[in-house]
Structure formats: structure tokens, C-alpha cells
Amino acid sequence: MDTNTTSNEYVRGTLKTIVLNLLAEEKRMYGYEITQEVKERTGGAIALTFGALYPVLHKLEQEGLLVTESVEVDGRLRKYYSLTTPGNEAARVKTDDLERFVDAIRLLLAPKSLATE
Amino acid sequence: MKRLQENKIELLSNYLKKSGLSAELLPEILDHLACEAEERLWDGDSFEHAFSGIVETADPETLHVLSVEHNHLLAMEKTLNDIVFEGRNKSYGAYQLRKGYNSTMQRSLLLGVTFFLLIMLLPNLYARLVPEPEKDDIGFQVELITVDVKPEVTPPPVPVEPPKAEPQPNTVKSPSFDVLPDNMVVEEATPPTVDDLEHALPGEKTIEGNSDMMDIVPPAAEAPAGKGKAVEAEAPKEETFLVVEQAPAYLGGNAAMAEFLRKNLKYPSQASRANIQGRVFVSFIVGSDGKIEDVKTLKGIGFGCDEEAERVIKLMPNWKAGRQSGNPVRVRFNLPIVFQLD
Numbered sequence: 001m002d003t004n005t006t007s008n009e010y011v012r013g014t015l016k017t018i019v020l021n022l023l024a025e026e027k028r029m030y031g032y033e034i035t036q037e038v039k040e041r042t043g044g045a046i047a048l049t050f051g052a053l054y055p056v057l058h059k060l061e062q063e064g065l066l067v068t069e070s071v072e073v074d075g076r077l078r079k080y081y082s083l084t085t086p087g088n089e090a091a092r093v094k095t096d097d098l099e100r101f102v103d104a105i106r107l108l109l110a111p112k113s114l115a116t117e
Numbered sequence: 118m119k120r121l122q123e124n125k126i127e128l129l130s131n132y133l134k135k136s137g138l139s140a141e142l143l144p145e146i147l148d149h150l151a152c153e154a155e156e157r158l159w160d161g162d163s164f165e166h167a168f169s170g171i172v173e174t175a176d177p178e179t180l181h182v183l184s185v186e187h188n189h190l191l192a193m194e195k196t197l198n199d200i201v202f203e204g205r206n207k208s209y210g211a212y213q214l215r216k217g218y219n220s221t222m223q224r225s226l227l228l229g230v231t232f233f234l235l236i237m238l239l240p241n242l243y244a245r246l247v248p249e250p251e252k253d254d255i256g257f258q259v260e261l262i263t264v265d266v267k268p269e270v271t272p273p274p275v276p277v278e279p280p281k282a283e284p285q286p287n288t289v290k291s292p293s294f295d296v297l298p299d300n301m302v303v304e305e306a307t308p309p310t311v312d313d314l315e316h317a318l319p320g321e322k323t324i325e326g327n328s329d330m331m332d333i334v335p336p337a338a339e340a341p342a343g344k345g346k347a348v349e350a351e352a353p354k355e356e357t358f359l360v361v362e363q364a365p366a367y368l369g370g371n372a373a374m375a376e377f378l379r380k381n382l383k384y385p386s387q388a389s390r391a392n393i394q395g396r397v398f399v400s401f402i403v404g405s406d407g408k409i410e411d412v413k414t415l416k417g418i419g420f421g422c423d424e425e426a427e428r429v430i431k432l433m434p435n436w437k438a439g440r441q442s443g444n445p446v447r448v449r450f451n452l453p454i455v456f457q458l459d
Contacts, residue, residue, distance in 0.1 A: 036156075049179070050149050054142070054146070055187065059190060062193070062194070074151075075123070075126070076151060079144070079148070
């Protein structure tokens with residue numbers, strides 16, 4: 001539980017990028033699918049709560065980066081998200097940004113001797 | 118994968134509703150939680166266990182935060198009107214009016230400007246569409262006058278007196294003659310003798326006339342017995358001639374007259390302003406004493422030119438009178454006076 005909350009702290013800042021990046025690969029996903037995908041890929045290290053995920057999805061939709069379509073599955077309405085053209089562009093830019101940021105963080109966190117090497 | 122039964126989904130839905138999740142989010146979250154529940158069932162959990170687990174993750178507080186965040190997101194799209202009318206009676210009409218205010222204003226402005234321009238340009242447009250009448254166009258003005266037609270009262274025709282039996286003169290039968298062989302000629306049928314015709318006229322039959330008249334005299338024309346005295350118009354003292362043997366002339370000749378006119382004639386300002394040019398034909402009488410009288414304009418051009426011409430003619434000194442057989446006489450004289458702008 002403790003580790004989960006700390007990871008949540010970092011996830012919050014990168015959630016948008018994670019979602020965009022996933023959708024860029026998968027084309028069309030629904031909310032639960034995204035959480036499962038993230039959980040699977042990270043081996044459970046990052047668990048997205050729906051309380052965090054859905055606001056981000058809605059915000060991206062409102063910004064015009066995502067479009068939704070509702071499909072009825074098993075008597076329930078399932079909302080699928082997919083990227084728009086500007087969404088694709090945003091996904092690319094954000095992923096690049098995050099990668100550079102991660103590299104920078106890695107440099108920061110590495111022992112000083114390694115970093116100066 | 119195990120499917121959740123309807124009543125289980127209903128259970129979840131009711132829970133979410135009870136937690137105060139906004140209706141817009143409900144289907145999505147329901148689907149999410151249902152998926153999660155199915156996953157847990159798949160893992161071998163009982164539904165009750167799975168449900169309690171779900172309730173644990175989706176506790177009312179989390180759901181409330183979700184709803185609030187969603188509302189905030191929607192609020193960004195809301196206009197001021199939506200905020201003002203939040204929780205008020207929107208169907209009353211004011212909301213619709215406010216919402217449509219911008220488009221209404223735009224439309225009315227457009228219409229107003231168009232209408233105004235149309236009004237302003239109307240005279241121009243009209244002038245373009247209706248050609249201006251040419252200067253030498255002839256127009257007729259027809260005036261309609263109601264004519265009071267009264268049936269003409271014709272006096273009843275004077276009854277014509279039936280002609281009186283005309284006096285019938287004596288006639289003698291004047292037989293017609295047939296050409297016959299000699300032996301068939303009847304002696305009696307002889308033409309009337311001169312003696313017979315002395316007191317009778319030749320006629321078809323011999324009739325004893327009813328008149329004693331012998332001679333037929335045409336009735337004498339009854340000339341009205343005038344008084345025998347013609348009313349003669351009093352002869353004018355002096356006859357005014359139009360043509361005489363020796364025409365009247367300005368003393369000093371035409372050149373002197375032209376000089377006089379040039380000196381005295383003023384171009385009327387009214388005419389010069391209106392750019393009026395032309396001839397004024399003035400008629401006057403040169404008396405036997407050479408005096409000028411009865412000045413009048415025969416044909417003028419108006420704009421004060423006629424009056425000016427008359428004034429100058431009246432100013433002229435006495436002329437040399439016209440003469441007829443040696444005697445000075447009154448002569449009517451016509452003089453054109455030219456008004457010309459430089």
C-alpha cells in the first residue's frame with residue numbers, strides 16, 4: 001500500500017503521457033483495458049486507479065486529443081477511446097519529453113562518480 | 118470469462134448511484150467495475166468477496182472526487198449563462214433569450230445596417246433605374262375637365278303649314294301623236310291651236326282651271342325695308358399703315374439706332390444668370406409726328422428681356438415718320454432686338 005501511494009505520486013505527472021502512448025500503440029481502448037494493460041506491462045508496479053484514470057481521459061477528450069465511441073457489450077455501454085490527429089502528435093511529443101526527462105532523472109539519481117564519468 | 122448476471126450489475130449500479138456518482142459518468146464506471154468484478158470472479162473469488170473488494174477501491178469518497186472533477190471539467194465549457202442559471206428554471210424563457218442574445222444581436226445589426234443602407238441608396242438606385250428625361254423630350258400634360266353635358270333643348274319644330282292648293286292654270290290636252298298610215302289618221306286628234314294656248318297651258322288633259330291667273334309671276338323677293346342709312350364705323354382719325362412708300366426711320370439711320378441700343382440696353386441679370394439668348398420682336402407705331410407709341414412685344418424670350426426691350430424702345434427719341442404719297446402717316450413698325458451673351 002505504501003509503495004503504491006509513492007508510485008501514484010509519480011504516476012500522476014506522467015499519466016497523460018502513459019495514456020497517450022498506450023493509445024498510440026493500441027488505437028482503441030476502454031478504461032479498464034488501459035489499467036490492465038499498464039498493470040501487465042509493468043508487472044503490477046504501476047496500478048492505475050479508476051479514480052485517477054478517468055479524469056485524465058475526460059480531460060484529454062475535452063482537449064480534443066481523444067475521441068470516444070460507445071459500444072454496447074454484454075448489456076453495458078463501453079466507452080472506447082482513440083487518438084485524434086492532434087492526439088497522435090501530442091502523444092509523440094509527450095513521449096519524447098518524458099523520455100528526455102527520465103534520462104535526466106537517471107543522471108540525477110546515478111552516483112556522482114558515474115554521472116561525471 | 119465469466120459474465121456478471123443482470124442482477125449483479127444492477128447491484129453495482131445501485132451502489133454507484135447511492136454514492137452520488139453523476140449520471141454521465143455512471144455507465145463508464147459501471148463498466149469498469151463490472152470488468153474488475155468479472156476479473157475477480159475469473160480468479161475464483163465469490164461475487165460477495167469481489168463486490169466488497171470493489172467497494173473498497175471504489176469507496177464513496179473516490180467516487181465523489183471523480184464526480185466533482187468531472188463537473189469541474191464540464192464547468193470549463195459552461196458559459197456565464199449556464200452558471201447564472203444553475204439550478205434555476207431554464208424553461209421560463211430568460212435562459213433561451215440570454216443564450217440566443219449574441220446571434221439575435223448579430224442578425225438584427227446586419228438587418229438594420231442593410232435596411233439603413235437600402236434607404237440611403239434608394240434615391241440613387243431609383244435614379245439609376247429610371248432614366249432622366251432628355252432635355253428635348255416632349256411631354257404632354259393632359260388635363261381632364263369634367264364637362265357638364267346638358268341635353269340640348271331643341272325647340273319643337275314649327276309645324277309646317279301644308280302647302281295651299283296652288284293656283285291651277287288652265288290646261289289643254291296636248292295629245293301624243295302616233296305615227297300611223299294616212300288612212301288611219303283620225304282627224305280629231307289635232308294639237309291645240311295658238312288660240313287655245315292663249316288662255317291655257319299645254320297639258321296632258323284639257324282641264325278647266327280653277328284660277329283666274331293668267332300670268333305666273335315669280336313672287337318678288339321681299340327686301341327688308343331698311344332705313345336706308347348705313348351705320349358706318351367712325352373712321353379713325355389717322356390710319357395706321359403697315360407698308361408705306363417711305364418707311365419710317367431712326368434719325369441718323371440704322372447705325373445710330375444700333376449705337377443707341379448698345380448704349381441703353383442692359384442685359385437683364387435674370388436672363389444672363391439663366392444663360393438666355395435670343396431675339397425679342399417688338400412692335401410699335403411710329404406716329405406721323407415721329408413719336409413712338411403702342412410698344413408691345415410680339416414674340417419674346419422672357420427672363421426680363423422683353424421688358425428691357427420695350428423699355429429701351431420707349432426711350433428712343435422721335436423717328437422720321439413714314440410717308441405715304443408725300444404725307445406723313447402712322448406706321449406700325451416691327452423691330453427685332455437681339456440679346457446675345459458674350
